[in-house]
Amino acid sequence: MDEIYCPLCGKPNPVGNKFCEYCLGFLDNQENNSIDPGFTKEEETRDSGGEPMADEQHPEGSGDIRDPDSRDQFTEEDKGLGLELPAADSYDWMPGSSSNVESDQDDISPISPFVGDSEGDDSGEIPSWLNDALEDESSPETLEFEEPIEVSEQPLLEEEQEIKQKSPGKLESAGPLAGLSGVLSAEPGVARIRKPGAYSTKIRVSENQQEHVKLLQSLLEDEGQPKPLPRKSPISQQHVLRWGIAIVLLLAIFWSVLFSEDQLALPVYDEGSAEVNRLINQLPDNARILVGIDYEPGLADEIDTTAVPVFNHLMSQGGLLTLISTSPNGPILAERFLHSGRLEYEYINGLDYTNLGYIPGGAAGLISFIENPQGTTPFSIDGFSVWDSESGEPLPPVVGINQINDYDMIILLVDDPDLARIWIEQLSPIITDPLTLSSLVLVTSAQLEPVVRPYYESIPQPVNGLVVGLRGGAAYSRLIGGDQLPGKFWNAFGMGTFIAALIILVGGLAYYVVPELSRTVRGQEKVN
């Protein structure tokens, strides 16, 4: 036979091996081990001679400690030895009990690590293979422990002496069972404690790996050290572009303001402006006009310039104005607009117009004014009683006004989309009421056109007229004739919009095309 089979794991091992290569179990090189055990319970329990296998420490064939029934075999003699029987659920492995243990072949555990000697091993003598194993065990190379635990050299106790006499088996010299004889050894594979092989603590590292380690180390070291930020150029490409745009635009506007003489043509027709013109023409004499001033000082130039022709037309019709605002700057802007000198008519406070001031609260304030103008704004911004003046009569601009739809027209000067929306929303039920004679006209900044036009274009129409931005004011100016719109303003506006469109088109294309071209050239250079 070339191979022997390990009794523990069943794997084949070359003949001559003492220990299994796989589980380090003890290999019996006798003939029996050449047979694949093909473990069965019954085979385990019987040796080759059909005799029950004997525990190596208990040649009398003591019960296997793993068999719970065998515990009962430990008799009173065990007790006499001073060995109290352990609890029923604990194993009684004291050697002294072995002499009285009758082997119960039926109770022997089917699993036994030990293959019985073919010659039988009931004599109590240590079998030769075990002897060899024990000799191996005692050899210094195989001992797991470098220093055996020292056995006490004090005189043995009486019990211990009795144990020694009665159990002449080999005394255990190491471990927690030192001094006891007849100790069952652990499975050979585990008991084959051996000195561990000496291994080098140095890691086997190849040169390539060492290079990688050095690289990683340098990276980690760099992380801890702050690196100076790259110096930012004070003048970047974006700065240059911004300055270029500013210079070109300012030069164009300056040139237009300083050197353009004739006013360029005003827009021919604007539907919204034409509608406002028609509505104002239809106003009765001394019409009551409610003017909402709701724009910011930043856009005062645009709104004022756009509104001048409209208000000139309105004032020429004799309209009396009631000024109101939902922003704190509104009252001052209203005063400024009326007394700026740009209007053809000089209106007198209290006679031709009254400034009711500021209504806080946005939509809530507007509703309050719409539903109860007298209660919401009893006084003007100057502190005069509007609705019940000293003479007992209301001021001329508010004569006959009890509710909002008593006004002949509502004009809103606005630059904010949200404010415009709030005004239109709150006035919409009144304006769209078929019984109402009031109309709502918006004079807005150009940025509002997309937002207010849906209201103007809808049916029913909550916004009856729309003058949008400088273009709308220019169209209105053309409608009523005269120099309503400053020529320099209109010319500069045309120049500015043209230059802006040109810069966006040309500059944007250049910004896109030039990097693409350079990228293509670089790519071709790489290929070449």
Add this chain to the structure above:
Amino acid sequence: MSWADWIGALLGFVLTLLVFSYLIGDNQLFRMILHLFIGVSAGFAATVVIYNIIFPRMFAPLIYGQGSEQILALVPIILAGLLITKISPRFAFIGNFPMAYIVGVSAAAAIGGAVMGTLIPQTLASMNLLDVQASQAFDADLGLRLVNGIIILIGTITTLAYFQFSTFSNITEKTQLQTWIEALGQVGQVFVAITFGFLFAGVFSAALTALIGRVLFSVELFQSIIELFL
């Protein structure tokens, strides 16, 4: 020009230049001017409120009112007193009552306006786009108006679909919009792009007008100075 106007014009010119210094780069003077502007705006707002609200609407009814008017005039005064506690962090919780009042009223006003002023009218307007009878009153070219109406209707619906962000999620599939809404949204993006392009041009026009106003102001100032010396 009076001497006050001269001083004012020069002051205005200097302030204009300081604000334009931002084109060169953000600087401390520009920030100081911004802070000055905030202070002046706040001062104007506070003064207008004192002139327009505090005296005429809070204290005048209390002084000059009769009977129930005086009693009712106490309510906003008490509420205003509670609101003033918002200045102190320790007692700010007292001001929550009038704040809740303001918030409730404002919310209701906003809802009412949105429903009565935008939602219903604009929805009706979208429906009336294809109303032949209504459109005839405005435009003789009915065919063109109907085509425009269809485009506006499609644009309105697809724009609304574009701003639809509700999704459904499945255990097996990842969270996603429904395909048909997504397709509509793609079309809506085109209309949104056109609207925003229009807005962009409008905002630029408004800003350009402000720039022209500043340039005209500066030119007129220098022309006045030149005329003064000539």
Add this chain to the structure above:
Amino acid sequence: MRNPLYPAVAIGVGIVVLLGYFLQIDLLVNVRIMFLEWATILVGIALLVGVVNLLIVHWNKITSEHPNRYNSMALLGGLIFTLLVVGYFGPTDEVSVWIFNYIQIPIEASLMALLAIVLIYAGVRLLRRKPNLLTIIFIGTAVVILLMSGPLFGIDIPGLAELRIWIGKVPAVAGARGILLGISLGVIAAGLRILMGSDRPYGEN
């Protein structure tokens, strides 16, 4: 536990004001008007509270030697000067209008004027990255509207004026109407959340 009084007040007055849009009952209308008048007064007081808070914050910056204390000095100087002068003469007096004309308007108009340059700069840089269809539509629309907003040196490009009018009346209106409807739905949702007590933005915490 959150105080139920605050949402009760908000919901109560809100419902009264909201019902007034739809029901024309005399008592309801009168109560609604009263609630609205009180609300306008309170908003004015809230604005004053904001101004006082601004004053306190910047005063603390000055006294605590904050690095930006010089800016705070400019702010407080402008605020106190305006309060005193405009408060004494009145908001519509010539002196007040002088301050408005030569301090507030130059600064605010100049800030708006800067926007013109920034917008052109933004338009140019928009094409820096590879433009997609939407970018082209956006820029194209803006350019067409810009060109046709002004006089264009008297040059009449055929069709461009009509194109501008059509863009303003059809696709821009469509997009804007969709946006307006969306805004109104959002406003309604936000307002209803407040009136149902789900949202409590009145500083309860």
